Amino acid sequence: MNVAIIGAGINGLMSALELSEQGIEVHIYDQQQAGREASWAGGGILSPMYPWRYPQPVNALAKHAKALYTEWNQKLLPTTGIDFQIQQTGMLIFDQKDFDIGLNYANTHQEPMQICQHLTQKDIQKLNPKVSKQFQEALFFPELSNVRNPRLLQSLINYLKHQSNVTFHENIKISKFCIQDSYVTGIEDEQKVIYSHDHTIITTGAWSANWSAQLNLQIPVYPIQGQMVLFKTPKNWLTTMCMNEVMYLIPRKDGHIVCGSSMKDIGFDKALCMHTQQNILNACFEMIPELQKFPIIKQWTGLRPSSPTGIPYIGTYPQLSNLWLNTGHFRNGLCMGAASARLLRQLILKQPCIEDPTPYQPSQLVSMTKHF
Incomplete structure (x- = not known):
């Protein structure tokens, strides 16, 4: 075949x-x-x-993602010498309207990877001291990971x-x-x-x-544009992924931090938009104020294949x-x-x-x- x-x-x-x-x-x-x-x-x-x-x-x-990519990384690495850099940083979510459903989701759907805990401001600062003190509460999902795509x-x-x-x-x-x-x-x-x-x-x-x-x-299936921003910080500077109102920060092992992401229904247009960039930055700086001290290394857009x-x-x-x-x-x-x-x-x-x-x-x- x-x-x-x-x-x-x-x-x-x-x-x-x-x-x-x-x-x-x-x-x-x-x-x-x-x-x-x-x-x-x-x-x-x-x-x-x-x-x-x-x-x-x-x-x-x-729900199979982390296990399957970990399995493939182990198999491919000896041939390619390229590590996927799967990193279990966990994720902090600050959207209070999602707290109740988020806390119950893992048990309701039998998904251990989505288990989480409710944190107070003191807990948040201990886990990730870079988070703005304006956030009094958060959900922390310790099992969540990211891969360097x-x-x-x-x-x-x-x-x-x-x-x-x-x-x-x-x-x-x-x-x-x-x-x-x-x-x-x-x-x-x-x-x-x-x-x-x-x-x-x-x-x-x-x-x-x-x-x-x-x-x-x-x-x-049609394109929905998403815009991203990349910062460079010291290694291990940000200890967890963070998310609020659909905006996120994803730390990489070497200190790069991926920030995004927007959603725009504008066909196959991949042009960067300064207004969109500012919205992303405002959301990320609200979560992690100190990020403003570090340089933007790159910006880009991608076209997601949206289905109904x-x-x-x-x-x-x-x-x-x-x-x-x-x-x-x-x-x-x-x-x-x-x-x-x-x-x-x-x-x-x-x-x-x-x-x-x-x-x-x-x-x-x-x-x-x-x-x-």
């Missing part, structure tokens, strides 16, 4: 990893360099932010390029499916070159709706037996990515599934077309 994967973000790369480790021949196509879009641009929190705000199928996949992507790409059964086709834009009798017989690039594969997987993220017209069924509910589409495409989807993860592409890829692999190879695949089935696209 050989498989084509269109799109080399986290979901495409993880799908390639899962399949190639099963001995499948994998061909990865991307219209630019692999791993350069939303997967690289995100923060890398290995949990949905405020999981109680998301449908349970999102959390069902995300650029390093994760670099490791995946490096490892996959070492595999004899994996071929990268970068800077090649696939523009058309060749379809005959409910079967994809090939994929065609802009130069009219046709590539034939037994199965094809769409992992094109925010660009996935572009296939709708050709496939005669709307794929309701945030639940991704994972499974075979309606009416096309060898075309598969793994897209529409919205803000949780990285934390769902490892389990999404494993579920897809299990569906393709008819193996027992890591989670019930029903909530993710693309067959629901038929009824959702009118809402696109």
